[in-house]
Amino acid sequence: RYIYRTGDESRVYFKNHGNLSNINYTNLIKLRSMKKRAINVDLDVNWTSPILYYIDKKLNSKRILQVLKYIQENTCIKFLEGPPTNQGKTRLIYVKKNFCSSLIGKALYEYQDTDVWLTDYCASNFGMVGHETLHALGLRHEHQRHDRDNFVEIYNENIPPSFLDESKTIYSRNFETFDIPYDYGSIMHYAGKLVETNGKIFMKVKNIDPYNEMIGQIDMFSFNDIKLINHYYCSKNCSMSQHKCKNGGYIHWYQCGTCICPKGYYGRDCGYFKQISNYCG
Numbered sequence: 001r002y003i004y005r006t007g008d009e010s011r012v013y014f015k016n017h018g019n020l021s022n023i024n025y026t027n028l029i030k031l032r033s034m035k036k037r038a039i040n041v042d043l044d045v046n047w048t049s050p051i052l053y054y055i056d057k058k059l060n061s062k063r064i065l066q067v068l069k070y071i072q073e074n075t076c077i078k079f080l081e082g083p084p085t086n087q088g089k090t091r092l093i094y095v096k097k098n099f100c101s102s103l104i105g106k107a108l109y110e111y112q113d114t115d116v117w118l119t120d121y122c123a124s125n126f127g128m129v130g131h132e133t134l135h136a137l138g139l140r141h142e143h144q145r146h147d148r149d150n151f152v153e154i155y156n157e158n159i160p161p162s163f164l165d166e167s168k169t170i171y172s173r174n175f176e177t178f179d180i181p182y183d184y185g186s187i188m189h190y191a192g193k194l195v196e197t198n199g200k201i202f203m204k205v206k207n208i209d210p211y212n213e214m215i216g217q218i219d220m221f222s223f224n225d226i227k228l229i230n231h232y233y234c235s236k237n238c239s240m241s242q243h244k245c246k247n248g249g250y251i252h253w254y255q256c257g258t259c260i261c262p263k264g265y266y267g268r269d270c271g272y273f274k275q276i277s278n279y280c281g
Helices: 062-074 126-136 161-166 209-213 223-233
Strands: 051-055 079-081 091-096 114-118 152-154 203-205
Touching (some): 051 062, 203 209
Antiparallel strands (some): 152 203
16 A cells, blocks of 8 residues: 655646746655545545644745635634644644645554645745645545546647656546536646646647636635535534535535535525626726
């Protein structure tokens, strides 16, 4: 069994942001056991709340704390600042490095930590910190879903060998999506043109050309990013609830008779659509 670390993602977040790292893309490193999934559902390598965290004093903590606060306010997960050394309980630790990377899921043993590596630049960007933090919580890349070929086309001839691990499909038996639709706007979705592919298009949205401008966004978690976290970590809070949500909503983790609704919908079951005014001015 293995757990995995991502490669240097400072080189793959961007469409045309330039080379932010002088480190060559590192192959996926096998460290300890983990199955590849949209979110890893192996209980041995996923977290229980509260999650202890620690931030390297060499890093600016502002964006990191904002990311943890956002996740805490929008899921059942709680974070608690931990000690500077491991005291027998796995910590989520943010460490200053010269590239950006994360272990995927909780370390297998309590005396080991799950470390997120960040450059100063990555640490200053909410989306980059968010992307790596979701890896640490167990999420894989959206464009590696088993059904991705229905939504995007991959140009293998434009992919360097060192990048193949981050662009190939993860098979369905190892990829738990909880029936959440493919999400072009996920913070876990790469852009179609990356520094690592030397500006060549390696991935393109099928049939809906404007969506090519959507993939690769690093501004904010999408609705479905947070929904996926809630489905895995929080659904047990309402396991006895018979309440159903419509239009892609999901049950509130502390108010099991209400739903969290996607933009445009409201109501206890997300059954109502907000009318948009045609008035401009």
